[in-house]
Amino acid sequence: MTSATALPEPITTGYQIDATGLEKSYITPGGVTVRALDGVDLHIDAAEVIALVGPSGSGKSTLLHLLGGMDEPDAGSIVCDGRDVTALPRAELVAFRRTVGFVFQHFALLPALTARDNVMLPVLPYKTTYDAKDRARSLLDDVGLAGREDALPSQISGGQRQRVAIARALMNDPRLLVADEPTGNLDSTTGAEILDLLFGIRETRGVTVVLATHDETVAARCDRIVPIADGRLVR
Ligand SMILES: Nc1ncnc2c1ncn2[C@@H]1O[C@H](COP(=O)(O)OP(=O)(O)O)[C@@H](O)[C@H]1O
Ligand SMILES: [Mg+2]
Numbered sequence: 001m002t003s004a005t006a007l008p009e010p011i012t013t014g015y016q017i018d019a020t021g022l023e024k025s026y027i028t029p030g031g032v033t034v035r036a037l038d039g040v041d042l043h044i045d046a047a048e049v050i051a052l053v054g055p056s057g058s059g060k061s062t063l064l065h066l067l068g069g070m071d072e073p074d075a076g077s078i079v080c081d082g083r084d085v086t087a088l089p090r091a092e093l094v095a096f097r098r099t100v101g102f103v104f105q106h107f108a109l110l111p112a113l114t115a116r117d118n119v120m121l122p123v124l125p126y127k128t129t130y131d132a133k134d135r136a137r138s139l140l141d142d143v144g145l146a147g148r149e150d151a152l153p154s155q156i157s158g159g160q161r162q163r164v165a166i167a168r169a170l171m172n173d174p175r176l177l178v179a180d181e182p183t184g185n186l187d188s189t190t191g192a193e194i195l196d197l198l199f200g201i202r203e204t205r206g207v208t209v210v211l212a213t214h215d216e217t218v219a220a221r222c223d224r225i226v227p228i229a230d231g232r233l234v235r
Contacts, residue, residue, distance in 0.1 A: 006129045015080040018042075018077075019079075020076055020079075022063070022076035037066070040076070050222060051219035052213070053213060053214070053225055054227055058229050059230075067210055083096075102177075105182065113153075117136075120133065120171065135171065140163075143170075143197060158185055158190065159190035174207060176208045188215075
């Protein structure tokens with residue numbers, strides 16, 4: 001039996017991240033080795049909003065997955081607030097992942113679940129000591145979706161779906177938000193609103209944000225642009 005999960009402590013600050021010498025290759029079903037990351041060094045300050053910018057296939061998603069602990073590098077380290085997350089034992093890696101919120105281009109909501117239940121997904125397998133429904137409702141308020149908690153994804157707009165996905169990413173009070181082309185499926189006005197929301201979250205929660213984008217307007221608004229090409233950061 002799992003023990004009850006307590007309400008996450010409100011964060012005081014986002015992660016400071018030091019990635020060093022990251023390498024990652026994939027082997028395709030055809031047996032070809034693809035070098036997705038080829039020696040990436042990246043320092044990210046706490047509560048910084050970083051835009052990873054580069055052509056399709058340059059390694060953006062791979063780097064985001066490594067930073068969020070979703071995948072392991074072949075070489076290199078990722079130190080978050082002094083802790084090397086690439087060397088964590090399994091149980092601690094699971095706990096680390098809970099401190100990272102993920103936002104995706106295609107929202108990744110479950111179509112049969114209401115907005116509220118989608119937001120509750122990260123804690124659904126756990127017994128919580130707090131009222132997860134209340135927390136989900138209040139997060140939906142925070143992202144501008146008050147009153148829409150019973151809506152299904154098919155009943156709301158793309159921008160609203162992304163707001164639900166962002167509320168879900170906040171359920172565990174993350175110290176890092178990783179967003180893979182969060183505006184890629186939205187028109188430019190809606191995309192700008194989603195970016196406003198992410199900046200507001202950084203202001204109020206002090207969370208570190210790393211996003212990947214193709215959109216120069218989105219990138220230009222971030223604190224820093226990190227160009228990437230062929231698995232290497234471009235100086
Ligand atoms: N699971 C995988 N299997 C094989 N190759 C992959 C896989 N994931 C990514 N790649 C390859 O790694 C490289 C980097 O991909 P990716 O990180 O998705 O780049 P981006 O997000 O910038 O488009 C590309 O050449 C891509 O085809
Ligand atoms: Mg990608």
